[in-house]
Amino acid sequence: MHDYFQFHSNLHSFRLFSVEHFLPMGIIIVLCTLLFIFRSKLTEKRKGRFLSFFLAILLLVSTTLEQTWLLYEHAWSLKRSLPLQLSDLSVILAFLMLLFRGKKLFQFMYFAGLGSSIQAILTPDLGRYSFPHFEYFEFFVSHGGVVLACIFMVLVFNCSPTLQGMWVTILIVNIYSGIVFFLNKWLGANYLYIMNKPKSSSLLDYLGKWPWYLLSMEMVMILSFYILYSPFWLKRMKKAGK
Template sequence: MLSLATQREFTAYGPSHLVVLAIFAVGAVLLVWIGRRQSEAQARVLGRVLAVLLIAAYAVALVYKLIRPDIQTSVPLQLCDVAELAAAYALWSQRHWAFALAYYWGLLLSSQALITPDVGTPAEGAPDFPHHLFLTFFTLHVLVVWAAIYLTWGQRNRPSWRDYRFTVGVTFLWAAFTFIFNAITGTNYGYLNRKPPTASVLDVLGPWPIYLLTEIAIVLAVWALMTWPWQRRSVTEPTVRSRAQEI
């Protein structure tokens, strides 16, 4: 393992980041293509293979965190941590409620980590490939978004307004628990209790708690937009079929 003195620093949209994005794009297309052509038994096998990969990456990342535990970073309380477990369970079990969480959390929230990655920790900096922080960070986030894409466009699962309400409720429960945990321990998981010390997009959303309210409004609106097209299609398709039958 390279020492911190010689380890390259990660640069957003540098060579390693662009390679990750290329792998992500190709993999997403392949998963949709394969998903639409496989049998139910094949889909079950592929889903469980992806679930095992996701859980394995999650376990490796957690072990590294616990080697030198730090309450500020070692507790798996980020929403992306919960999204990883939900996506793995959705892939393994094909349960619809787990798919709903993977869909909303993965496509909107975990995908942001691929676009604006926050690799590393305050203690170890932001190391580039092949450091374990780089590998676990991108492996986990790529797999979560792949899971959401595969389950939606490959397996043709569809979100509903009921799924929207369920995900909003679960997300608020996570936020309430994490906020209380942060208040007791002085941590800041999810940036719920204060802004991060470095510059971020939250800086343009106002001071605490205004930026939290703004975030909530944005997420609720985007999730609604992620639900509406599928529900609109499910309403219009029966109408089209009924008209065809009349003709």
């Protein structure tokens, strides 16, 4: 049992697009679908508040357990363990968004939080933390929780992303990336993968060498944000045409 909690895992390397990858992705898709199906019931004040609080606590417990696990395994490090990756930071912000129903925070979370979490789920950087390691479950629970939180805000609290919100998010992400760059230089770290690419397979493998892949990342980010915004743009165009 201890093998499933070891920081230096002896398990096999996580395999992209294998059963252990498709299964959690499938569960997340099913849960998102159920949110959509039962959205009318969840708009009832009591049920909406309960699920919002449950999701918030789930995210808080998930990220707290990970930090506690790293400390227990004597593996916590300024170079690796700070929640500075956008998808990790999004877990904390999603908790605050659900707790306070922050509609301004939602604008950032819908684009940066949802976008980064989807990317993380599609190409996890898990190394040897494969099924059934603790980190495997924590990863998909936390990142899947962010996806559910953003969709929950849309379906239950009627939040809608805006084009202005998208460009403000792009500005914030770029400012944040600049700050993290200098933190990386100071700590000798690689948060946001600004200094070099991750060792595992990812989208960055197809975006050129450093530093050119940083520019490619910017283009991919803007394109992905437009894709996330497109359903709401189409909906507004349809209403305007009536």
